[in-house]
Amino acid sequence: MSRRSPFVVELSEADRTVLEQRSRAYTAPYAQVLRARIVLMAADGERNAVIAQRLDVDVSVVSRWRRRFCEAGLAGLDDRRRSGRPRSFPAPVVAEVKAMACEPPEVREVPLARWSSAELAAQAVAEGLVMAVSASTVRRWLHDDAIRPWLHRSWIFPRDPDFAVKAARVLDLYARVWDGVALGEDEYVISADEKSQLQALSRRHRELPPGSGRTRRVEFEYTRGGTLAYFGAYDVHRAHLFGMTAPKTGIVPFSALVEQVMTTEPYASARRVFWIVDNGSSHNGVRSIQRMRTAWPTAELVHLPIHASWLNQIEIVFSIIGRKVLRPADFADLDALATRLTAFEPRFNATATPFDWRFGRRELDDLLHRIGAHRTADLSPLAA
Known part of the structure; x- marks a missing residue:
């Protein structure tokens, strides 16, 4: 027993x-x-x-x-913590490879535009950091710190001397504030712009719809049916889109868009309607402000800084239109393109909600501080 x-x-x-x-x-x-x-x-x-x-x-x-x-x-x-497999590479080696990934290849006289995991692994061996290391191991090291040197995005340094002031005014309007005073219920904020050179491309052969194990196929060759411009005005707080098409951009079609909005309620009887626009030729300069004020006394034109269209919420709408309406392009003619753009407007308005805009004054200050830190000694300040 x-x-x-x-x-x-x-x-x-x-x-x-x-x-x-x-x-x-x-x-x-x-x-x-x-x-x-x-x-x-x-x-x-x-x-x-x-x-x-x-x-x-x-x-x-x-x-x-x-x-x-x-x-x-x-x-x-519960299971007890285990020591696990010992590290194959010491921490200084991992840190050196990560530092290498954060530098342009030209710093090490490597004739590449950007690093890949395989190139970093080869360079680590070439410099004698390790006897051998696989690309997958380097990829894991970079993943730990979210370092992806094979990716890049374009950007531009602010060069508007009044960038901070102009950007802050727009961000305040998104927060329903103007000159430090909260907007009233009868005051509205419109984000407006235009997309030019929209092409009516007609595919030479009919596309094949998706099927079991097959993606949608779109013919590569096409014929050109001309171009048109699309003007959009978006109420950032009511999530309402006004749109129109025209043969090309210009002051006249933009003025027609403004009239379309300003003669529609609640804007027709509003105390003030703020129009946020970039510096495109249809609405730039002091004259555009005077022209808007003369035609519509309750309208206030607010210009973004130069090269700051990313602060204009209508660009988000245009991105949605590009993905859902325009691509892949296959239109019989310009009328077909205009018809689809026009028909999308009520569909968008039926379900749209205001964008979750989180970029405010604090984020702007942080961005400008980081941009300033990146400037080299020979670059002039923002006024350059």
Whole structure:
């Protein structure tokens, strides 16, 4: 007869409830289920040998989990931390490769435009940092710090001398503030711009719709059916889009868009309507402000800084139109293109909600600070 274990299991009501739930769990790891059953049977007075026979495990397994529960309770049934496989590469080597990834290849006289994981691995070997290292290992190192040197995006340094002031005014309007005063319920903010040179491309052969195991196929060759311009005005707080097409951009079609909005309620009877625009030829300069004020006394034209269309919310709408309406392009003629653009407007307005715009004055200050830190000594300040 086997001797009794010196570890006597006594369960509280709470512990028994937890263990019974674990022992019946179908989706839990089997190791957790087994440990719970061992402890429950031990609490019922069963000996280790009997428990091992019923659960078809070695008696040493039963002894281990009985002892660990008595020593640490439920926490004793968890897996202990393991040391794991020792590092193959010392931390300084990993840090040096990451630093290399953050530098342009030309710094090390490597004739590349950007690094890949394979190129970084080869360069680490060439410089004697390691005897050998795989591209997948380097990729894991970079993944830990979200370093992706094979990607790039274009941007431009602000060169408007009043960039901060102009940008802050627009961001305040998005927050429904003007000159430090909150906007009233009868004041509105419109973001407007135009997309030029939209092409009516007609594919030479009919496209193939998607099917089982097949993506949609669009013919590469096309014929050109001309171009038109699309003008959009977007109420940033009501998420309402006004749009129109014209043969080309210019003051006249933009003025027609303004008239379309300003003669529609609630803007027709509004106390003020702020129009946020970039510095395009249709609405740039002091004359455009005077022209707007003369035609519509309640309208206030607010210009973005130069090269700051990314602060104009209508550009988000244009991005949606580009992805959902214009691409892939296959239009019989300009009328077909204009018809689809016009038909999209009520569809968009039926479900649109204001954009979750989170870029405010604080983020602007942080951006300008980081841009200033990136400038080299020979670059002039923002006024350049």
